[in-house]
Amino acid sequence: MLHDDTGRTLFEKSRPGQRGTGEIEWDIPRKGLDSLVPAKLRRKKAPRLPELSEGEVVRHYTVLSNKNHNIDKGFYPLGSCTMKYNPKVNESLARLSGFSTLHPLQPADTIQGALELMWRLEHMLAEISGMDSVSLQPAAGAHGELTALLVVRAYHLSRGEDRRKVLIPDAAHGTNPASAAIAGFECVTVKSAQDGRVDVEDLKSKLDSDVAAFMITNPNTVGLFETRVEEICAACHAVGAQVYMDGANLNALVGIARPGDLGFDVMHYNLHKTFSTPHGGGGPGCGPIGVKSHLAAFLPSPRVRNSDGKFTLEKPSTSIGPVHGAFGNFLVMVRAYAYILAMGPEGLARVGRNAVLNANYLHAKIKDSMACKYEGPYMHEFVLDGSPLKALGLHTSDFAKRLMDYGVYAPTIYFPLIVPEAMMIEPTETESRETLDRFAEIFLEVLRQCREETETVHSAPHNLPLKRVDDVKAAKDLVLTHPFE
Amino acid sequence: MSHRYIPLTSGEEKEMLQAVGVERFEDLIQAIPSHLRLSRPLDVPPALSEMALSREVRRLAQKNKGLTELVSFLGMGWTKHFIPAAVDTVVSRSEFTTAYTPYQPEASQGSLQQIFEYQTMVAEIAGCEISNASLYDGATALVEGLIMASACTKGRKGFAIASSLNPRYREVAQTYASSNAWSFHDVAWTADEGQLDRKSLESTLAANAGKIAALVIQTPNTFGMVEDLEGLAETCKAAGAVLLVVNDPLASILVDPPGAFGADIVVGEMLGLGISTSLGGPALGYLATWKKHLRQMPGRVVGRTLDADGKRAYCLTAQTREQHIRREKATSNICSNQGLMTVVASVYLALQGPKGLEEVAEQCATRLAHVREGLAKAGIRPLFAGTPIQEQAFRLPAGSRARVESACRTAGLLPGVWLADHLPKVPAETLLVCTSETHSKQDLDLLIATLSSAGGQA
Ligand SMILES: Cc1ncc(COP(=O)(O)O)c(C=O)c1O
Numbered sequence: 001m002l003h004d005d006t007g008r009t010l011f012e013k014s015r016p017g018q019r020g021t022g023e024i025e026w027d028i029p030r031k032g033l034d035s036l037v038p039a040k041l042r043r044k045k046a047p048r049l050p051e052l053s054e055g056e057v058v059r060h061y062t063v064l065s066n067k068n069h070n071i072d073k074g075f076y077p078l079g080s081c082t083m084k085y086n087p088k089v090n091e092s093l094a095r096l097s098g099f100s101t102l103h104p105l106q107p108a109d110t111i112q113g114a115l116e117l118m119w120r121l122e123h124m125l126a127e128i129s130g131m132d133s134v135s136l137q138p139a140a141g142a143h144g145e146l147t148a149l150l151v152v153r154a155y156h157l158s159r160g161e162d163r164r165k166v167l168i169p170d171a172a173h174g175t176n177p178a179s180a181a182i183a184g185f186e187c188v189t190v191k192s193a194q195d196g197r198v199d200v201e202d203l204k205s206k207l208d209s210d211v212a213a214f215m216i217t218n219p220n221t222v223g224l225f226e227t228r229v230e231e232i233c234a235a236c237h238a239v240g241a242q243v244y245m246d247g248a249n250l251n252a253l254v255g256i257a258r259p260g261d262l263g264f265d266v267m268h269y270n271l272h273k274t275f276s277t278p279h280g281g282g283g284p285g286c287g288p289i290g291v292k293s294h295l296a297a298f299l300p301s302p303r304v305r306n307s308d309g310k311f312t313l314e315k316p317s318t319s320i321g322p323v324h325g326a327f328g329n330f331l332v333m334v335r336a337y338a339y340i341l342a343m344g345p346e347g348l349a350r351v352g353r354n355a356v357l358n359a360n361y362l363h364a365k366i367k368d369s370m371a372c373k374y375e376g377p378y379m380h381e382f383v384l385d386g387s388p389l390k391a392l393g394l395h396t397s398d399f400a401k402r403l404m405d406y407g408v409y410a411p412t413i414y415f416p417l418i419v420p421e422a423m424m425i426e427p428t429e430t431e432s433r434e435t436l437d438r439f440a441e442i443f444l445e446v447l448r449q450c451r452e453e454t455e456t457v458h459s460a461p462h463n464l465p466l467k468r469v470d471d472v473k474a475a476k477d478l479v480l481t482h483p484f485e
Numbered sequence: 486m487s488h489r490y491i492p493l494t495s496g497e498e499k500e501m502l503q504a505v506g507v508e509r510f511e512d513l514i515q516a517i518p519s520h521l522r523l524s525r526p527l528d529v530p531p532a533l534s535e536m537a538l539s540r541e542v543r544r545l546a547q548k549n550k551g552l553t554e555l556v557s558f559l560g561m562g563w564t565k566h567f568i569p570a571a572v573d574t575v576v577s578r579s580e581f582t583t584a585y586t587p588y589q590p591e592a593s594q595g596s597l598q599q600i601f602e603y604q605t606m607v608a609e610i611a612g613c614e615i616s617n618a619s620l621y622d623g624a625t626a627l628v629e630g631l632i633m634a635s636a637c638t639k640g641r642k643g644f645a646i647a648s649s650l651n652p653r654y655r656e657v658a659q660t661y662a663s664s665n666a667w668s669f670h671d672v673a674w675t676a677d678e679g680q681l682d683r684k685s686l687e688s689t690l691a692a693n694a695g696k697i698a699a700l701v702i703q704t705p706n707t708f709g710m711v712e713d714l715e716g717l718a719e720t721c722k723a724a725g726a727v728l729l730v731v732n733d734p735l736a737s738i739l740v741d742p743p744g745a746f747g748a749d750i751v752v753g754e755m756l757g758l759g760i761s762t763s764l765g766g767p768a769l770g771y772l773a774t775w776k777k778h779l780r781q782m783p784g785r786v787v788g789r790t791l792d793a794d795g796k797r798a799y800c801l802t803a804q805t806r807e808q809h810i811r812r813e814k815a816t817s818n819i820c821s822n823q824g825l826m827t828v829v830a831s832v833y834l835a836l837q838g839p840k841g842l843e844e845v846a847e848q849c850a851t852r853l854a855h856v857r858e859g860l861a862k863a864g865i866r867p868l869f870a871g872t873p874i875q876e877q878a879f880r881l882p883a884g885s886r887a888r889v890e891s892a893c894r895t896a897g898l899l900p901g902v903w904l905a906d907h908l909p910k911v912p913a914e915t916l917l918v919c920t921s922e923t924h925s926k927q928d929l930d931l932l933i934a935t936l937s938s939a940g941g942q943a
Contacts, residue, residue, distance in 0.1 A: 007594075007789075007797025010602050010835050020836035021569055024848055027926040028855050033739065033843075036850045037872055041711055041740045047609035051838040058571050061599070061832060065580035068587075068595035072579035078588075085490055086583050089535050095573075098546025103559040104765030105902055110555065113548030114764055127528050139621035139766070140821040142808070153664055178808035178818035182632065184664030187813040225516040256514060257522050272821065276490075281596035282586040282618065282785070282824025284767035300660070321660035325562060325624030325653050325754070326765020338542055344532025347488045353510055354493050360513055361501040377505075377513045401591065410589050415809065432492035433501060459793065461591045467793035469590040474790035474802040478776070480615045481605040482789075 003063050004465075010050035010060055011482045020054040048484055067465045068281070069409045075435050079381045079412035079424025080173070080221060082251045082273035087342060090276070090335035099334055104326035108313050114330065115311035119304045121337045122288075125269060128340075128348065129250070130260025131290030135299040137328040141248055142175035144268030144287030145215070147300060149183035150320045151291065152213045152242045152266060154298040158318070161240070163212035169198050171221045171416040176246060185212060192418050196222045196374030200231060207239045213266075217246040218259070219379035221416040221424075222372075223359065225252075233263030242266060242295075250274045251428065252356055252380035255349035259290075266291045274351075275336035286332035300324075354429035355380040358436060362427050365440035369447050373419045380428070386413075386421030392450050394457055396421040399446060401468065402460035406442040488532070556928045557899040560876040560919025561707070561907075562623055562651050563765050564735070564757035566845060567923050568833070572759045575832045582825060586785075590800035591792075596824065597799035600787040603827040606834050610734045611751040611773035612744025617784040619769055619822040623731070623754030624657040626770030627701070629783040629817055630729045630752040631658060631667065633774075634699035636781040636816065637727050637749065641698035642666050645689045645726070647681050649674045649706035652907035654731060672700070679708045679869030679878075681717075690724045697724055699750070703731035704743065707908060708878040709853075709917065710871035711740050718747030734758060734771070736874040738842045739850070750774050759833025760826055769826035779803060783817030848922035849875035852929055856920060859933030865940060868915055876919035878904055878911070885940040886914055892939035900932060914940075 033042070052060070069076065076083035094100075102111055122134040138144040149166065156163045166180040169190045177187045188206055193199040198216060207214075214236050218226045226232065236243045245259045245267035251274045253259070259267050271277050272285035279285070291299065301319035305312045343351065356379050363372070363382045372378075373385040386396035400410035400423065412424040427436060450457050459468065487494065493501070498510075507513055514522070533541065557565070576582070580595060587593030587600075600618045607616035620626040635641055646655065648671045655669075662669060670693060673685040681702055690697055700721050704712040714730065721728045729750045730743035735758065737743070743751045755769035756762065774782055788802035808815040837845065853873055860866075860879060868878040879901075881889060886903065893900045901918040904911045916936075920929070 007598060007799070009598070009605070011605065014838075019838045019841050020571070021838075021841040024567075024844060024922050028851065028929070030847075031851050031854060033847055033850075036847065036854060037711075037739050037874075041713070041872055043737065043739060043741050044745070046839045046843075047606070047612075047738065047742075049606055049609060049837070049839045049842070050835045051840070052835060054569070054571050054836060057832060057835045058575060060835070061575045061581075061828070062578070064595040064598055065575075065578045066595065067593075067598075068580045068584045069589075069592040070580050071583040076585065078585055081585055083585060087490060089539060091577070091582070093539065093542045093546075096543065096546040097553050098543075098549045098551050100761040100763050101551035101553050101565075102549055102764040103557060103565070103762045103899070104563055105559050105561060106550075106555075106557075106899060110550040110899075111764065113545035116548065117542075117545045124529050139625070139823075140819070142818045142820045143621060143625070146818055150660065150664060173820075174808035174810070174812050174815065175818050175820050177813035178811070178815040181813040181815075182661075182665070182818050184666070225514070227516045227518065230518070230521070255523065255527060257517050261523070262521055270821075278582040278825070279585045279821070280582055280823075280825025281584040281593075281599075281828070283821040284621075284823045284826060285821040287821075322653070322657050323625070323660055324766065325622045325657060325768065329621075329766040330764040331767055334542065338538055340529055341533045341538050341541060342490065342535070343488070343529075345526035345529055346486055347491070347532050348527050348529065350488060350491050354491055354498070356513055357493070357498060357501055357505075357510065360505045364505045377507075377515070379514075379516075400589065404589060404592050409585075409592060412588075429491055429493075433497050464591040465594050466591050466796055466798050469792050469798045469800050470790045471590070471800045471802065474788040474800050475804075477788070477790065478779070478803065479789040480601075480776075480779075480786055480802075481608045482602070 009482050014050040014052055016051055018051040018053055020052055020057045075408040075431060075439055077411050077425045077427055078409060079426040080248055082426060082428055084276055084428040085430035086276055086278040087339060090338045093338050094331040094334045099331060112311055115304050117337055118333060119306050119311060121333055124340050125288055126290060128254060129267060129290045130258030132293040133296035133299060134288050134290045136288045136333055137300045137324050138287040138289060139324055139329050140283060140285035141268055141270045141287040142179055144289045145175055145179035146183055147323045148244055148266045148268055148289045149179055151295055151298040153183060154320050155295050156212055163210050165211045167206055167211055167214040169216060171418045172217060176215045196224050197226055200228050204235050207235055207241060209239055211239060211241040213242040213244050215244040215246060217249060219249045219252045222374050222383045223378040223381040224374060225379055229262045248273060249380060252352055254352040256352040266295055271332055271336040276339045277332045277335040284329045284332055286329045351429050358427040358429060358431055362436045362440060366443050369444055381424060381426035383419050384423040385419055386423050389421060389450060392454055394450055396423050398457050398460060402446045402457045405461045405463040408439060555897050555899050556931060558901045558918045558920065558932060559899050561902045561917055562653060562754055563762050564875060564919055564921060565762050565923060566757050566921050568759055568761065569836055571836060572829055572832045576825065576829050581828050587801060590798060594799060597787050599828055599831060601789060601799050603831045604787060606831060607771050607773050610737055610742060611732060612742030613751055613773035614775045616771060616773040617782055617786050619827050620772055620784055621823060622768035622770045624654045626752035626772050627654045627731055628658055628661050629772060630750045633750055633781045633783060634727050634729050637778055638698040638725060641696055643668050643670060643693050643696040643698060645670050645672050645686060645697050645700045647672050647702040649679060649708060650701060650703045651707050678871050679710050681712055697726045699727045699729040701729045705733055705736050705874055708869050709873040709876040710869055714743060714746035735846050739846045739874060749778060755830045759829045767823055767826050769823045769830055780806060781816055782806060784819050784822060845922050846874060849920055852920040852924055853877055855929050856918060856933060860936060863937035865936060875921060876917055878915050878917045880912055881914040881916055881940040883914055889936060889939045892935050896931060896935045898932060898935055900936060
């Protein structure tokens with residue numbers, strides 16, 4: 001391939017003296033750097049940035065981009081990540097100069113449209129989740145968790161209580177305990193029961209007046225709705241603990257049930273999951289939090305206020321303060337707002353419904369070949385137990401790599417930790433039946449290969465830009481920047 | 486009823502329910518107690534066609550006055566620079582926008598190599614050995630830096646903080662302070678130059694011996710002045726602390742970067758370098774450091790390796806620091822970061838190269854000098870003498886603010902940030918003016934004329 005120079009970096013292509021931008025005109029007299037920056041301070045060794053023409057840079061990135069799987073190109077059944085279609089109109093709206101050229105320190109009267117959008121989005125998210133107030137400031141789900149825990153902490157402190165513990169199920173995402181630790185809490189693990197749901201008796205045995213919050217994902221990370229949610233919330237509230245819902249899986253509930261109605265006090269949303277904003281190869285996301293009214297006074301500042309169509313910014317003295325330098329990932333909010341407007345009430349009702357239907361349909365097609373540890377029906381995703389592969393000398397990771405040879409991305413693997421050799425599959429509502437049928441065929445074909453052509457699976461992938469990548473070597477050698485010498 | 490984003494027809498829904506072995510959809514959600522289910526449609530506006538939707542969102546966009554209608558000299562951590570068209574062309578590619586975090590390296594080499602190159606560029610600019618794969622923004626990067634500094638010093642909780650740190654960053658750090666049991670100790674600035682007061686630093690370190698995890702200093706500082714970092718790393722080291730620098734990446738094209746002075750952790754904001762101001766988000770926080778501190782570094786990092794055929798390959802690595810493995814012992818809780826923004830910044834930096842960046846920085850500094858000279862004629866002087874790159878604090882006559890604001894409004898000008906609104910210790914009429922290559926001579930002269938007539942003493 002002429003242009004696929006495997007792994008060759010910009011730095012190796014660079015040639016001194018070249019550049020991809022033209023010289024900027026001078027309409028004022030040039031003074032020269034020597035007169036602007038004293039010699040003592042001047043940079044001695046220029047940064048070794050690439051020197052390339054515009055076309056070379058564009059081609060470099062275009063060739064790179066072709067080595068990525070992406071949702072526009074193919075199915076992305078990555079469990080817990082809600083890889084749904086990202087509507088194109090949202091991209092063009094987020095690029096409007098009336099949004100992209102705003103500065104965060106502009107006076108409020110010059111950003112009325114942006115403030116109105118944020119105010120409206122807050123209220124829509126509150127309605128969808130049944131919460132009373134929403135802050136859009138956190139930049140991703142984990143940031144939302146941390147912010148919410150700071151809000152909970154401030155709430156308890158306002159009542160003279162310095163509670164030290166946060167309870168977290170063993171099936172929780174790693175960000176939950178990590179956020180709790182950074183928010184200054186001690187993490188206590190709650191076991192999962194035989195059916196894959198929270199062990200309510202274990203939870204109750206760990207609840208006391210030192211518990212600030214119980215963090216629970218619902219539907220949980222094995223795709224099951226926490227049926228005893230009312231009992232869970234009541235038990236927590238009985239000792240004064242707050243119940244936090246990790247909303248990474250909110251997609252399953254949209255239009256079907258609302259976390260606020262279920263009894264939760266506080267939650268986060270992932271706009272980059274449920275509300276269709278693109279993941280961007282890792283971000284930017286947006287992780288708003290929703291709270292019941294008793295927590296609203298503590299939300300991050302500034303807050304957007306609406307008095308008869310005039311929008312202002314306010315810093316309540318009870319607020320925990322800002323958690324982001326500006327307002328959060330504003331252009332992600334623009335996309336989510338456009339998404340909700342495009343969906344409307346009927347469209348949103350179909351989000352949860354079809355996400356659940358698609359997951360159960362796909363599960364029905366493959367369940368006789370590989371089982372889940374816990375019994376369904378499932379909500380938006382299901383988690384297969386890949387341990388039978390071990391008898392064939394294979395692992396879930398081998399299976400996942402082989403799937404990718406067929407033009408689909410791999411499911412989320414080895415999460416949650418309570419399922420051995422876990423393989424978590426989330427189709428989302430934006431996939432067609434034809435895609436699900438085809439994926440099921442591929443799945444069964446790969447399973448056949450596991451038995452009959454074990455080595456093919458063991459050494460997969462075979463049809464991707466690269467063969468199996470040696471991550472052990474990466475961790476051992478730790479080459480984290482281009483070695484120039 | 487069909488919806489353009491949802492492919493299943495009602496006929497297909499029925500057949501699929503049958504295939505699952507249930508009669509009605511409700512059979513699939515038996516786990517949700519029926520009294521907890523929503524029994525009404527959500528109260529959100531009715532669905533809009535793409536045309537009506539565009540109209541509504543455009544209405545909101547038009548209600549704003551962006552930097553295209555106003556001549557703005559706002560900065561303080563968010564700077565505006567020209568963005569070449571090729572940046573958006575690359576970053577609009579679905580292959581970058583609609584991919585997830587590159588967990589499976591064989592199907593994600595595009596993002597992985599791109600991040601590896603980004604890490605290299607950040608390390609080069611900061612003058613350090615390594616960089617992570619991004620943080621949310623400059624302010625949260627500082628918070629991550631504080632957590633990291635604490636871990637680098639066996640859990641120390643005190644921070645000596647230069648009072649000239651961006652007040653927004655300081656405010657965000659404050660939000661996280663009490664839950665982390667952090668104590669912040671202000672280090673004064675010198676009265677004549679607005680530089681870190683070394684005597685104040687010495688006494689802060691002495692008064693809190695054995696407790697200070699890091700000196701936190703910003704360069705250029707909030708007055709726009711490049712800080713002389715010479716010797717600070719050594720002072721910190723002698724106190725058992727690390728040096729944490731909040732650094733403007735564009736400035737360090739012209740001046741020696743913090744890494745060259747032995748800064749242990751360098752953090753900052755990349756917004757402006759290809760990234761539009763966008764009300765401050767999505768921004769791009771960066772963190773650069775040294776291999777010896779890798780175990781304490783927050784966030785993802787990409788490493789270079791080989792595939793089974795011996796071809797060069799990239800993958801996420803050094804993950805035993807991260808939340809999905811270490812859980813409550815992780816160096817940070819960050820998961821999703823600002824991935825796509827690293828594409829934006831990388832393309833911009835690759836297009837500019839060292840020469841282009843130097844020229845942008847020179848343009849900014851020269852335009853600032855033009856403003857400085859113009860204002861001097863009206864008796865308006867910088868708050869401090871020193872070396873500014875793209876912004877500088879000016880002191881307007883006492884009592885002139887209302888007059889200046891009203892004149893600027895009439896002229897369609899946002900003249901800068903009134904620093905005293907954010908930093909109580911500066912005089913009330915201090916205006917932080919940020920210039921860039923995007924300001925024409927006309928823009929600069931409009932600013933000079935407006936400030937001179939409304940706030941000048943001539
Ligand atoms: C269950 C769960 N919780 C929290 C998160 C963290 O969200 P983010 O990556 O947006 O920080 C994730 C993301 O993968 C998740 O799946």
